[in-house]
Amino acid sequence: MNETVSQWIRRHAWPLTTLDPQAPLGDLLPLRDLAADAAVVTVGASTRQAHELSAIAHRILRFLVEERGFRSLALEGDDPVRVGLDAYVSTGRGDPRAALAEARPFWRTEEILGVVSWMRAHNERHPHDQVRFADVRGQAAPAREDLERRLADDTIGWHERSGDKIVYWGGIAHTRDSPGSLGGHLRERFGPAYLSIGLTFEDGTLPVPVPAPPADFAETPLSAAGLDAFLLNLRAERPDAVRAWLDAPARTRLIGPAQDPAEHLSGGTFGGWFDVVAHHRHVTPVRLLSQ
Template identity: 30%
Template sequence: MSIDHAPYLSTLSRRGLFGLAAAAAGTTLLRGPQATAAGTAVGTEDAFADWLDRHATPVRTSPRGPLDDLTPLRRTVRDAVVVGLGESAHGTHTQFALKHRVARYLVEELGFRTIAWEESWGSGVVLDRYVRGDGTDARSAVGQALFMLRSQAMLDLVRWMREFNRGRPDWDQVRFLGADVLELRALQYDEIERFTAAVAPARLPRVRALLGVLALRGTPQEHLVWYKYRLTEDERRPLVAAARELHELVRDAAESRAARRGRAAVDPDDAVLHAYALLGFYESGSAAGIADDVRDRYVADLLTFWHERTGHRIAYGAANAHVAAAEEMVVEFPPDPPVRRRLAGGLLRARYGAGYVAVGTVFDHGTVLTGWEVDGGPRVYAVPPPSPSFADALLGRARLGDYLIDLRRGGPTEVRDRLDGPASLRIMSSAYDPARDEHYAQHLPSWRAGFDALLHVRTVAATQLV
């Protein structure tokens, strides 16, 4: 199976794909990375490097093999309900494989039973059904994922999940959750209609009419471009209203006596979440939705609903910006200006307190697959060591290359002051210009406001597409 790098990719922007760019006036901005540079914190770099050498623990990056190197995570995670697993670039095989390894540890050693990802809800359902043993081929299931996740690393993850589940009772199986609303899938439409026909046939004509209004225009990717780039805000508004009405109808049907009697061919909870994620796509794609960080509110809601539904502890893999626990941060993706955002990790910290733990992943140098916005599709870029303005540069001074450091550990005054001071981390999305490397940034009010722990990788290799 190969990916069709269709022309629509050049239409997508950081704003469309990741919702991390300014979209409305009135946002409060910081200056560039120098405003929060690691080098401006109190204390010396030597003291910080010494602290890293005394407290960092080595990690292996392959998802296979014994997990004893991750034992220190037990103290970091403790009784967390959700653990965010970040990455500083979506296009590296190495960071994904390390997150797979951490997810293995959380599942096998700490009893986590859901692995959520920065993946759309509908395609997540396909992956979940695969890992629970349906007849789908792994490549077919991964082929429905977001285009950047159709990779060897994702294949390795879901194949491991399926093997882990083999022979286990339903209640003890690990589940896959697509915890995002980036795209829609036909499965959502089909199962909403089937569910309504089974439990609320009187409402079926109206549900079908709404589904018709909201129908996919071409592939999920073509539909995304159509909605976000070809419609005016006035044209989007009735679609948001239709999606909201549809969600209300499905939610009411799920609470009906017929649904409670178990007559539905589709699980009522699935039907409600199909409709909720559909509403999330339309709301987050509107101008108001982008300005209000609505997409990340839906991410936090999907994770919360899933925990309430299953009781599972959840490992949530996404970009460092989405995972960071800070109430607010500033993100910067050239050529767009920096903008203040409130993203999923901050919402989860507000909901769960210490029950949400954020673990970021950073790297020093290597190769990254990105450039999805360029005609002809992505390519591999060589990424240099980080600018001194980035906290990543200071983390790279440790004796170890690949390691875990708990940022909550004690240290001398200059180290504590630094960790409680501002930090900028390098972060890459769907486009990259090496000449502007120091401006691809996530600016945090403090290291420890953003992350409880960090994983550092010295050298990364690019994502391997399948």
């Protein structure tokens, strides 16, 4: 079949119909099969500053907990024990809003508060089958490769000690399946029982304006498919044009706290980094935690 990349994306894309974390999860049904044998699923965002990417990460977490029996969340960037979130989701003790106010800046959002509140509500309904935080702290390391190794070792160690299936929610610089990254180490350890999900976008505000990326960025064909938000299995059967796109040296969005729109990720292929992508054409800023 002489199918273009855009045609292939439209044929395989599963539209995402809502950002409401409490809404029915039917638009995420493809994950039921894709994550059927997974021990660890990473949800890597190209920015932590976008409401839409945080909302879909929350919904993916909820789907994996409710439909696939995942029971631990590794929330990258701080220590939930230190700020009191671990105790809150398991016992209800403490004030999650006050706890998050003491966390690192990119946890101080209403979206993360929503995740914590959902975890607590789940545990109240299921006191003998609780969701908990994995002990993955990402302590300071002298070199980037050491940090990646520590993050991976913490995740692997928690899985081995707890027996839990883990959702790891962080940034794509860590979660991409690439040699030396957290994702690469997880692939080496778990093989096909590791699923890498990338969260990407085209443009929006963070709150600084972020224009559409250059034409050679991997996200450009995703947006050219003409869909506002969708889930895409990058492992689906691929014609030559799609294989060339996924296997070519890639650049993709990577916007950190400095919010530099020119920032990007490179040094690999889009199809090598991720098994699945959840793409949004337009994003808006996360909602900073109100007091």
